[in-house]
Amino acid sequence: MMPSYFFAHGAPSLVLEEHAYTNLLKEFAAGKPKPKAIVIFSAHWEESVQTVSSVDQYSTIYDFGGFQDELYRMTYPAPGERSLSEQIRSLFTKQGIKSKPDEERGLDHGAWAVLKLIYPDADIPVVALSVNRYLSNEQQYEIGKALSELREQDVLIIGSGGTVHNLRSVNWRAQGVDEWAGAFDNWLQSKLEAWDTDSLFHYEELAPYARMAVPTSEHFIPLLIAMGTGDANRKAKLLHRSYQYGNLSLSCWQFD
Template sequence: MMPSYFFAHGAPSLVLEKHAYTDLLNNFANSIPKPKAIVLFSAHWEESVQTVSAVDEYSTIYDFGGFQDELYQMTYPAPGNRPLSEEIRSLFAKHGISSKLDEKRGLDHGAWAVLKLLYPDADIPVVALSVNRFLSNEQQYAIGKALSELKEKDVLIIGSGGTVHNLRSVNWRANGVDEWAGAFDNWLQQKLEAWDTASLFNYRELAPHAAMAVPTNEHFIPLLIAMGAGDAHKQAKLLHRSYQYGNLSLSCWQFD
């Protein structure tokens, strides 16, 4: 069965960078069989109703400003997969989750910056999905769980966001890691590896420095969705964790 994954997408410039985390992303395709399709939840697509993309070929959204000119020339023209989009809607309906199709939206940088590093040829069909910050953490997990059977069909489920993502607190000149960011991620690692959903669903009350690490939850949601997709076996493995600018976390989690 194909694992599901959570990838931090960091800053938009990630796709131009060279370090241990981008090395992991560049080599990722060698670690698993080539998926038949990719289902990706991005923190940068928010909708009040769960939305499923259904496009023939994706345009590229440049949802950022002030970065290198090279970024605005990049494209990721991955094909869509309308039958898979319809299957996803059927799975959501089966589990009582309302959804709708979107036939126009391209890939935002939370999607294409990660995918360009994972599969630069853009030759694997992609179905992009939205997140909803107003659902409970239990509901976020259930969204991933509803799609878990796709893993048996060689579909790769990805959540793209960030566990510590507070842009007001980043220090562009920092060399080390802020204590509060490390403390939050250490707590998170313990609970994920123990598959302690009771604590994870209440991370805002239980985790140290949760308000600093997760000031708004849209970047945290994809982690819970990717975890939910691994509910059958309940095995979490941290593949990488590092930081940029003092506290912007770059992490990769695998859920078997």
């Protein structure tokens, strides 16, 4: 069964950077079986109804401003997979989750910046999915759980977001890590490794500095969805954690 993953996508410039986290992403595929397809939830695609892309080939969305010119010349023309999109919608229907198709939207930077580092050839079919910040945390988990059987079909499921993502608090010149960011991620690590869903579903009330770390939930949601896909085995492993600008977390979680 193919593991699922959560990847932090940091700033859009991540794809141009050279450090321990980008090295992990660039080396991620080495020695691993090539997935038949990739299903990716991006924090930067929000819809009120669970939306499933259904395209033949993706355009590239530049949903950011003020970054290096090189970023706006990058493309990630991955193919879609309409049959997988239909299968995903069927799995959602079985679990009472409403969904709709989208036949136009390209890949936003939450998806393509990560995928370009891991699979730069853009030769693996991709199905992109939206997130909805107005669902409960338990509902987010159930969305992932509904797709868990895809892992038995060599489909790689990815959640792309950030565990500590407060752009109003970043310090572009910081050298160290803010204490509050580390405290939140340490709490999160302990609950993920213990598979303590009761605490995770109420992280807003229980986790230290939760409002600082997660001022809005769209970047946290992909973690809960990725975790939900591993409900059968309930094994979480932290592969990497570092920070940029004092508190912007770069983390990678594996769910077996």
